[in-house]
Amino acid sequence: MRVLRYIVMSVLAFLFVFPVLWMLTTSVKPEKETRKTVIPSEIHLENYKEAMTFCHGEKDPEFEEKWKFSTFFRTPFLTQLANTLLVAILSVVGVLFSSSLAAYAFARLKWPGRDFFFLLTVTTMMVPFAVKLVPLYGLFRGLGWMGTLKPLWAPAFFGTGFSIFLLRQFFKGIPQDLTDAARIDGCSEFGIYWRVVLPLARPALVAVALFHFLYVWNDFFAPLVFLTDPDDFTLALGLHQFQSTHGGGTPWTLMMAAATLVTAPVVALFFFTQRFFVRGVTMSGMKG
Amino acid sequence: MTLREKIEAKNGLLFVSPWIIGFGAFVAYPILASLYFSFCDYSVLSPPKWVGLYNYMEILRTPVAWRAIVRTCLFAFVALPLSLLASLALALLLEKQDRGVDGYRTAFFLPALVPQVAVAALLMWIFATDGIVNSALGTVGILGVPWMNRSMILVTLLIMTVWTVGHAMVIFIAGLHDVPQELYESAQLDGAGYLRRVLHISIPMVSPVILFNLVMGIIAALGQFTIPYFITSSATTRELGDAANFIATEINSQAMQNLRMGYASALSWVLLVAVVVLTGLVLRLSARVVYYRGEG
Numbered sequence: 001m002r003v004l005r006y007i008v009m010s011v012l013a014f015l016f017v018f019p020v021l022w023m024l025t026t027s028v029k030p031e032k033e034t035r036k037t038v039i040p041s042e043i044h045l046e047n048y049k050e051a052m053t054f055c056h057g058e059k060d061p062e063f064e065e066k067w068k069f070s071t072f073f074r075t076p077f078l079t080q081l082a083n084t085l086l087v088a089i090l091s092v093v094g095v096l097f098s099s100s101l102a103a104y105a106f107a108r109l110k111w112p113g114r115d116f117f118f119l120l121t122v123t124t125m126m127v128p129f130a131v132k133l134v135p136l137y138g139l140f141r142g143l144g145w146m147g148t149l150k151p152l153w154a155p156a157f158f159g160t161g162f163s164i165f166l167l168r169q170f171f172k173g174i175p176q177d178l179t180d181a182a183r184i185d186g187c188s189e190f191g192i193y194w195r196v197v198l199p200l201a202r203p204a205l206v207a208v209a210l211f212h213f214l215y216v217w218n219d220f221f222a223p224l225v226f227l228t229d230p231d232d233f234t235l236a237l238g239l240h241q242f243q244s245t246h247g248g249g250t251p252w253t254l255m256m257a258a259a260t261l262v263t264a265p266v267v268a269l270f271f272f273t274q275r276f277f278v279r280g281v282t283m284s285g286m287k288g
Numbered sequence: 289m290t291l292r293e294k295i296e297a298k299n300g301l302l303f304v305s306p307w308i309i310g311f312g313a314f315v316a317y318p319i320l321a322s323l324y325f326s327f328c329d330y331s332v333l334s335p336p337k338w339v340g341l342y343n344y345m346e347i348l349r350t351p352v353a354w355r356a357i358v359r360t361c362l363f364a365f366v367a368l369p370l371s372l373l374a375s376l377a378l379a380l381l382l383e384k385q386d387r388g389v390d391g392y393r394t395a396f397f398l399p400a401l402v403p404q405v406a407v408a409a410l411l412m413w414i415f416a417t418d419g420i421v422n423s424a425l426g427t428v429g430i431l432g433v434p435w436m437n438r439s440m441i442l443v444t445l446l447i448m449t450v451w452t453v454g455h456a457m458v459i460f461i462a463g464l465h466d467v468p469q470e471l472y473e474s475a476q477l478d479g480a481g482y483l484r485r486v487l488h489i490s491i492p493m494v495s496p497v498i499l500f501n502l503v504m505g506i507i508a509a510l511g512q513f514t515i516p517y518f519i520t521s522s523a524t525t526r527e528l529g530d531a532a533n534f535i536a537t538e539i540n541s542q543a544m545q546n547l548r549m550g551y552a553s554a555l556s557w558v559l560l561v562a563v564v565v566l567t568g569l570v571l572r573l574s575a576r577v578v579y580y581r582g583e584g
Contacts, residue, residue: 006388009381013395016451020398022420023410035418102307110293111300121307124315126503126563128511130536131556132318134325134549138332139317158310189299218403220514221536225544236405243409244521252413259406266401281455282462 020263027257034252044253051242051257052077077261079231080238087152087234088216094157095212096205102159103167104193108179118168124161129221137225151226152219152234156212163208166284170204171197207280210273217266235262319560325553332549343554352530356538357558363442363534364509364566367449371505372498375453379460380486393461400454407448408518412436415444436519438531445532448515456501463497464490495578499570506566510559511536535559 027047029040053075105111106118140151174197182192198205223237233241242258243250270277289297326343328336347353382393402410414420415435422433435444471489480488491498513536520532535555543552 002386005381009392012378012381013392016399017395019410019414019451020402022414023406026413035420035423098306098310101303105300105303109296109300109303111297111304114300117304117308121311124311126507126567127315127319128507128536128559128563130511130513130539131322131560132315133322133539134330134543134553134556135318135321136314137543138321138549139313141332155310155314157306158314159307161315164307189296189303193303218405220405220518221540224517225540236403239405239409240518240521243518255409256413259409263402263406266403267398270401278458281458284459 023256023259023263026253027260029253031251031253047253047257048261051254051261076230076233076238077235077258080233080235083149083232084217084234084236087149088213090153091156091216092209092212094153095160095163096209098157098159099163099208100167100198100201100205101193102164103171104197106164107168107171108197109189121161121164125165133221133225140226146226147228147232149227149232152216152222160212162284163212166208166211166280167201167204169283170201174200203276203279204283206273206276207283210269210277211280213269214266322553322556325550326557328550328553330550330553331547333547336550339550343551346551347554347558352533353538353555355530356533356535357562359442360510360512360534360536360559361562363445364506367446367509368502368505370446371449371453371456372502374450375456375501376460376491376494376498378453378457379464380490382457383461383464393458396457397454399452402452404514405518407452408515411444411448411515412519412522437527438529441519441528441531445515449509456505459497459501460494463494467493492579493581495574496580499574499578502570503567506570507563510563510566513537513540535562 025038025040026034028043028045029037029047030042030044033040102121106114106121136151137146140146143150145151145154178200179192179196182196187195218236219234220236220240223234224240227233227237230241239258239262243255325336327338327340329339329342330336347357378396382389382396399407416422417432417434417436419435421435422431425431425433434440467490471493472485475485475489512534516532516534517537517540520528520530520537535558539552539555539559542548542555
């Protein structure tokens with residue numbers, strides 16, 4: 001029975017992991033070997049070099065030139081990485097601050113309309129982006145934000161339903177005695193939030209930061225709608241452009257190298273933060 | 289209201305005020321505005337013009353639109369139970385903390401970590417007509433399955449959905465760990481086999497988690513965009529037509545390519561209503577079935 005269970009687990013695990021391994025091995029194969037061979041005859045790391053410098057649909061004529069260290073930072077990949085990180089970091093900072101403030105108000109303070117508004121907050125998680133697309137496009141166009149990165153990070157500074165929900169659940173679990181003690185000592189409400197509750201909520205804050213970072217990293221729909229200048233593209237959008245503008249001629253080796261470049265940081269981040277990550281996923285599944 | 293309560297209420301509103309603004313500007317306004325635009329002829333470039341129910345009639349008259357709606361709902365109806373079953377089965381398999389189980393859990397979670405754009409690219413590569421999946425099937429005599437053609441694409445997308453159930457699985461594992469061991473022990477003493485223990489203890493005890501995963505799944509399935517868009521817009525899959533066109537992709541192409549913002553808004557409301565109705569239905573049905581511990 002035990003052996004059987006391990007056999008089933010192993011076969012299934014192979015099926016789940018294989019496509020990712022296939023992406024990885026394809027990404028280092030010489031182009032003519034892509035379809036048949038399982039293990040590449042030689043490791044072609046040049047694929048990565050080429051995937052990083054491929055520019056807007058054609059192989060960059062100055063490919064060899066660009067690879068020199070000084071110009072490396074102007075390759076499309078690095079530009080897109082910088083854009084993605086900029087949006088992600090700004091969004092995470094914004095979400096952490098606003099969502100934790102709102103979550104504090106929902107979890108620890110009494111004010112008129114609180115429970116109703118919390119219900120509304122939770123239901124915002126149910127609204128697909130596509131539903132908001134047209135008015136948001138009009139709004140950001142009116143603000144003159146089209147073709148800038150602002151539509152991607154500015155809304156985060158007002159909080160998101162999911163992160164508020166997650167933090168509220170955590171804040172509710174912090175013993176009332178602790179905050180009462182601080183209040184008796186004359187601490188202001190903001191002081192209690194800042195010096196008592198936030199330090200205690202660090203695991204939840206890390207989880208929220210991680211989730212939002214991954215959300216931004218993976219987001220494709222909003223960048224597709226709001227970004228117009230290839231110099232503003234994020235990695236997810238860049239990968240699509242890499243694929244779609246070659247008239248179907250993008251070699252799969254390069255495509256998989258580019259896909260690996262987008263995937264690897266996420267997987268690495270997961271392995272370093274597994275503890276917080278799994279806890280956060282679990283926390284999100286707990287009932288109110 | 290005492291003075292303290294007044295101060296508390298003031299602080300509460302103060303703390304929540306950024307979110308109230310954000311909720312208004314980036315959630316409430318877009319939803320209500322798209323309702324208004326859905327009754328208008330609107331191209332962003334000129335102000336909206338009221339046309340009544342025209343856009344909704346237009347949806348009914350346009351086969352591409354209602355095909356996208358039906359396809360989205362059908363796909364959700366098949367994909368949701370399937371991914372629930374898959375994630376619950378995996379969780380049951382990986383629940384016990386045996387040696388090596390952590391490694392297996394990571395293996396099953398890995399696909400859920402891959403960004404959707406990369407999943408889409410990978411999908412097109414492994415399911416290509418002469419890709420690795422068909423090579424493997426070829427060794428057992430199944431030749432040339434057209435995975436990326438209009439006839440098979442929904443099946444391929446289903447396989448992909450099941451492949452990325454890692455999040456739900458992790459939540460289920462945590463839920464299963466919360467089930468009191470005594471229940472299993474006493475059932476075992478009474479002679480209940482493994483299957484009966486799963487059906488009569490595990491599943492009822494994790495029913496709130498099933499509900500949570502189901503609701504999250506509804507939103508993701510009905511609003512899915514990235515993978516169908518990526519696949520459809522790729523030049524290697526020109527024969528696909530609208531076979532991978534869902535409501536969200538249709539909204540995007542009408543709004544962003546054809547600038548039919550009013551019509552796209554009407555589609556947005558169809559999508560919103562679908563989400564609300566399906567979620568409401570699930571929540572209502574679940575009221576009888578879901579068991580919450582410690583709530584009487």
